[in-house]
Amino acid sequence: MEVKIFSMKGCPHCDNLKNQLNESDIDFVEVDIDENEKLYDAFSKKVGNDLLPAVLIDKTAFLPDKSFNTIDEAVKQIKTHLQVL
Numbered sequence: 001m002e003v004k005i006f007s008m009k010g011c012p013h014c015d016n017l018k019n020q021l022n023e024s025d026i027d028f029v030e031v032d033i034d035e036n037e038k039l040y041d042a043f044s045k046k047v048g049n050d051l052l053p054a055v056l057i058d059k060t061a062f063l064p065d066k067s068f069n070t071i072d073e074a075v076k077q078i079k080t081h082l083q084v085l
Contacts, residue, residue: 003028006040006054014053016071057081
């Protein structure tokens with residue numbers, strides 16, 4: 001399963017999530033929203049959320065203020081989804 005992290009430069013929450021995933025040996029593809037604006041606009045419109053960091057694993061989206069409230073919760077949900085606890 002491919003893990004995509006929608007993020008932007010200078011976002012401390014994005015950096016925190018990426019650091020925790022790296023520490024957990026979870027591979028991911030970073031999608032910088034400034035460099036991939038059209039892709040992110042389509043994604044955020046489809047999921048009804050434009051907050052960052054947003055995570056897409058196959059067809060499952062993990063979104064701030066909807067799926068998780070903290071980065072620790074996001075990492076736990078990603079691990080559970082990937083079954084790498």
